[in-house]
Structure formats: structure tokens, C-alpha cells
Amino acid sequence: MADPEKLFKVNVVTPDGLVYSHRSSIIDMRAVDGRREIMYNHAPILTPLAIADVKVKRSREMSNEVDHIAVNGGYIEFSNNVATIIADSAERARNIDVSRAEAAKERAEKNIKEARQKKDQQSLERAQVALRRAVNRINVYNTIK
Structure with missing residues (x-):
């Protein structure tokens, strides 16, 4: 299990509101210029996203779980250990x-x-x-x- 201090916040927001909010050890996404991974204490970044899967690896008691989110473009901003994805639309795999x-x-x-x-x-x-x-x-x- 990852140390709690090594996790960061991930929020996915659409015009309809907050779609996803969890703590994560790593987030993997495709920006318009290629794949990106963000981990705890990553340098601040603001980049446009491609239409693609966003994978959020989160830790829960004794197990690792990966959430998949279909993001249809948008942007990711990361600073102060908070990743915020703003997209026109986004859906968790289980809700599609x-x-x-x-x-x-x-x-x-x-x-x-x-x-x-x-x-x-x-x-x-x-x-x-x-x-x-x-x-x-x-x-x-x-x-x-």
C-alpha cells in the first residue's frame, strides 16, 4: 500500500459537475502531444488532452485499483499535488x-x-x-x- 503522503488528489470536472474525485499514486493519460504520467510532487503542468482513456491508479487497504475514465479532450492541470481534468465530457468505465x-x-x-x-x-x-x-x-x- 502506498504511503498516504505519496498520494495526490485527482478531480475530473465536466460542465455537468464533478465526475470523479479520488486520491491517486499515478495518473496516466494521453496529451495531444503524447502519453504522460503524473506522480506525487510532479512539476506543475497544464496541457491539452486527446480523446482517450485516463488511468488513475489509486490505493486502498492492501490492494491497488485502476480506474479508467473516457475523456473526450479537455485539459489537465497539475499543481500542489492536485490534478484537475476539465473536459466537455467524461465517463467512468463502469458508467458507460x-x-x-x-x-x-x-x-x-x-x-x-x-x-x-x-x-x-x-x-x-x-x-x-x-x-x-x-x-x-x-x-x-x-x-x-
Whole structure:
């Protein structure tokens, strides 16, 4: 078990409010420029996040647990041993409605096809982002199976 003084606070916030709040020994995420890991006493950082899985390793009595959170972009700020992720949307793996995510994936694939046929670049880009978000949610959900 990690020493309590070696843990830091992790908060994930969306426009709907606080989605996640726990103490952690390490957080692993994908920034827009590559993978990042943050541990206790990490140097202050502010960086944009990619649409990806955020892994929060937390310790509880005699066991280590990793929470997976589907984050659809946003930012992470770390200072004074507090990591705050601000995202448009974020869901813990256990809260993801996978059938809804799969339906969103199918819709996005259909919209991509239609946008390509119409040569509508703006619609294509929106549909590609929707597809990445849906795939991210499905992948994060599958980590708990």
C-alpha cells in the first residue's frame, strides 16, 4: 500500500459537475502531444488532452485499483499535488452505456460516408470526432470486462 503522503488528489470536472474525485499514486493519460504520467510532487503542468482513456491508479487497504475514465479532450492541470481534468465530457468505465456508444459509432460511420459523398469537409470533421469519442467510450468500457 502506498504511503498516504505519496498520494495526490485527482478531480475530473465536466460542465455537468464533478465526475470523479479520488486520491491517486499515478495518473496516466494521453496529451495531444503524447502519453504522460503524473506522480506525487510532479512539476506543475497544464496541457491539452486527446480523446482517450485516463488511468488513475489509486490505493486502498492492501490492494491497488485502476480506474479508467473516457475523456473526450479537455485539459489537465497539475499543481500542489492536485490534478484537475476539465473536459466537455467524461465517463467512468463502469458508467458507460456501451449500447449507446455502439449506436453513436454506427451513426458517426454513416455520417462520415455521407460527408465524403457530399464533399462536406466540416461535416466530415465533426463525424470523425464523434467516431473517435464513440470508439474511446467502447474501448474504455471493455477495460472492465
